[in-house]
Amino acid sequence: MNGEHPEQRPPIDAPITSSSEDDLGRAPVAHDFAESIRELDASQGLVVGILGPWGHGKSSFINLMREQFATAPALTVVDFNPWMFSGSNQLVNFFFTEIAAELNVQSKSRFGKTADWLAQYASVLKPVSQFIPFPGAAAVGEATAAALGGLAETTNAERSAKKVREEITKELALLAQPIVVVIDDIDRLTTLEIREIFKLVRLTASFPNIIYVLAFDRERVEQALTEDGIPGRAYLEKIVQLSFDVPHAPEKLLRSQVFEELNRILAPVTDATLDESRWSDVYWEVIDPLFSNMRDVTRYAISARSTIRSLGVEVDLVDLLAMEALRVFRPEFTHQLSKLRSELTSTREIMGRKDDRAQKAITALLAKFPEDDEVVRALFNRVFPAAVQYVGNNHFGPDWLSAWRTAHRMAHIDFLNLYLDRVAPDELVAFRSAEQALEFLSDGVALKGYLTDLDPKQLESVLEGLTSLETRFTTEMVVPGSITLLNLIDTIPENEVRGFFDIGSPKISVGRVILRLLRRVGDEAEREALVSQILDGIETYSSQLDLIHSVGYREGVGLKLVSEAFAARIHEQFVARLQRTPPAEPWREWDAWRIYNAVQTATGEVPLASSDDPALLRAVLHSLKSTARSQSMGSRQVRSEDRLAWEILVELFESEVTIEEAVSNVRANLGDDNVLQLTDKYLSGWRPESF
Incomplete structure (x- = not known):
């Protein structure tokens, strides 16, 4: 890694956006594939799959396809973000609403009428996903046809969902060129959310001049769609008509990118030196096995850059590069490793006895991460030689400590402490914060104290981290946890930079946690009792109504976690409560218009x-x-x-x-x-x- 360094620029963990950034030479293939899609008949709709494991460049491949779609006659490309919904009702509603909005933004003169009909369809279409056979059914069937044919309520113009659909079909059929709808990152959704996405696509795939481009990991999606012995592949094949498997990056190219990025991040560290005698072994045995795709390379460069710039002169570079790879790709292993500092760095005399406690700790570490056994053993051998005594017959005496200190090696505890105490992995910080919040979920006062002491900008990330700990939720957490989180919504700042269809918000982050809490309660009557307790403790009408809508039967939102009679009753009580008593702290009402809309809808009065x-x-x-x-x-x-x-x-x-x-x-x-x-x-x- 010597010689001239390329121009310094921070790496970005984002898909490429043009052919000029295409280091893998995929642009011609992407352009050809996009052109072949143009040649297909889209008069009855078309569904295209861009397939590949996470991080293998699906988003980049689609962006290269966009270049071809932009050539004359240009196709309109609309992005739909599947991360913004929770539940089939909300998904259907948001899909049509957001597609309509984007068409209006792109060209009201060209798509205005179509956009208006799509927006109207969102408002009248009932949750038809429940009528769609899933998975593996041969056809949508009579139930779906009935749902699309008029079971929905009519609009103000007395047009049924069937009529609106007919108008959409007519307008789309008149388009000179089809509209491309891109749905990316499907494989990063939950199993339930993946199923809802494919139900939506199946429901709407027959619209003329709509070409869906879906990006996902085939194995992950097929697993999510498999149910009752019916393979998900069979269901998938009924929806996706054309697919392309994004190839893996060649190993040679992958490694060249690794070294190119390492050159970039090491260039500013002018006084640091790389121990060439150790580097080759550490790279091939510890670092290289952790890379699997180009995104891994970028993640590594981004994460390691600031650490190496701050510690590169103080700590051995080879050790830093090895530990940064583990920090990025094996954060939980790094967390466990940080608890074994003494075991990793303590030497013993030639005739001294092995520390039984340390032996058990190292053995337990290896047992906890069996898939990384070779990497861990190589790490001990190349970075923490004192620990070799617990995995082999060799050991190092105290005289080695001076040499390790002189070389600024992490094999000496002073330099290991310097690294571990100055650098906290982003993933580990989020994991620790979420675990800490989990410990307080059954104690509302403690939870509020902990969350309010955090930087407000971190709250949404901590809440998202909590959803991954769903299996550890208990019934005792439902009421105090839900009340506290719902009372904090108005204090969580909105992310000012969001995508066009990214409506992620504190409300949605809180809602996901509460949904998962309530789903841990299997009995409906018990859930209703808990919902009543939660409502009694919520301080704002906005959060009260949000909970009522979420657990009830409201179209586009309700998840039917309580009986229909109970949902109606708590809604009536809410309206009566608001009519009697105005908000005590109106500035906290984050959804103020909706609470009064509920009163107006229920009473017919101007609120x-x-x-x-x-x-x-x-x-x-x-x-x-x-x-x-x-x-x-x-x-x-x-x-x-x-x-x-x-x-x-x-x-x-x-x-x-x-x-x-x-x-x-x-x-x-x-x-x-x-x-x-x-x-x-x-x-x-x-x-x-x-x-």
């Missing part, structure tokens, strides 16, 4: 007046603001535009005159802000245009 509490009125206005984003093909620039759900706002206040009075009330008492200014624009007649 808000311009003279109401200005803090409440401001919360309502803020809850109806959203941001539309657009990105041109081939450009990294993202354009954004703030918008209000104006029709909903007018319905809540009954007239624009009342809205204007409400804005004056808020401004006079609380001052001006960007949402009030946006409301002024709407009141003046302004409406957003497509980008």
Whole structure:
């Protein structure tokens, strides 16, 4: 790794976006495959699979396909993010809503009518996924046909779901070129979510001029779709009509990328030296076995870069590179290793006895990670030679300690401590935080104290980490854990940088944890009793309504965790409670418009007046603001535009005159802000245009 270094640039763990970044030479193949898709008949819809294990470049391959789709006559490409839903109802609703929104953003003049029908379809379509035979059924069947044929409620124009579908079909059939819908990262979803995605695709695959491009790991998806002895492959073959297996990166190319990235991250460490006599053995025996794809190379470079820049002069580089590989790819092993510092670095005299306690600890470590046995033994041999006494017949005496210290080797405990105490793996930090939060889930006070002491920006990540610990949830955690999390929603900051269809939010992160908590309770009556206890402890109406919707039967949201009668009763009680008592802390109502929409829907009355509490009125206005984003093909620039759900706002206040009075009330008492200014624009007649 000597010689000239390439220009320094931080590596990015993201798919390539153009042929100019294509180090693997896949662009011609991707372009040819995309062109072959153009030549197929899409008049009855088409489903294409881009297949490969996680990290093998599926997203990059699709981005290369986009270049061909962008050539004349250009195809419209729409991305749908499957991470934003929980449950089939919500998935169906979001799919049509977001596809409609994106078509409007890309070209209202070309797709405006189609987008309007798709948005209307989202509002009338009942959760038809329950009617779809799964898995392995030969056809959608009469039940699905009935669901699509008019079981849904009608729109305000008295058009049934069947009629709306017919209008969508007619509009799509008129398109000169098909629309490509990309659904990526399917294999990173849960088993249930994977099934819901393929139910959705099966439900909508027959729309004309819609080409689905699905990216997933075949083995993972087939496993998720397998049920009752029916193989998932059979079900998959009925949906995916054309597929392409993204090839593995050649080992030679993979290793050349490893060395190229290592050159980049080592270049700034001008005073460090690499022990060539040890490097080759450590690389081939410890580091190389941990790489399997190009994403691994990038992850390693990103994670190791800052550590090597801060410690590269102080700690032996070979040891650092080895330990960084383990930290990135085996974080749990690194966590266990950090508990065995003495065992890894303690020498013994020639005639001294082996430490039985240390022997048991090392033996237990090897037993816990059997798949990495060779790597662990090589690590002991090449990086922690004092530990070889526990896996072989050799041992090192105390006289070696001075040599290791002089060489800044981690074989000496001082340098091992320096590394472990100054560097905490991101994965390990998240894992520790989630485990700590889990310990407090049955104690609401302790949980609140722990979470509020964290950096607010970390809360959403900790909550996501909790979902992976679902198997350790207990009934005792349901009430205190749910109450505490629902009362924290308004304190968790939104991620300001999100994708077009990424509606991930504190609400969804909290909802996933609570859903998994409630699912640990098998008896419906017991779940209902727990839901009642949770509702009694929730401090905001927004979080109360969110829980009521989530466990009940509301279209697009409800998961039917309680009886329909119970769901109706707690909803009625909620409306009555809000009518009697306004929010005690209106600024905390993160979904203020929806709680009053619930009152309006239930009573038929206008729920808000311009003279109401200005803090409440401001919360309502803020809850109806959203941001539309657009990105041109081939450009990294993202354009954004703030918008209000104006029709909903007018319905809540009954007239624009009342809205204007409400804005004056808020401004006079609380001052001006960007949402009030946006409301002024709407009141003046302004409406957003497509980008």
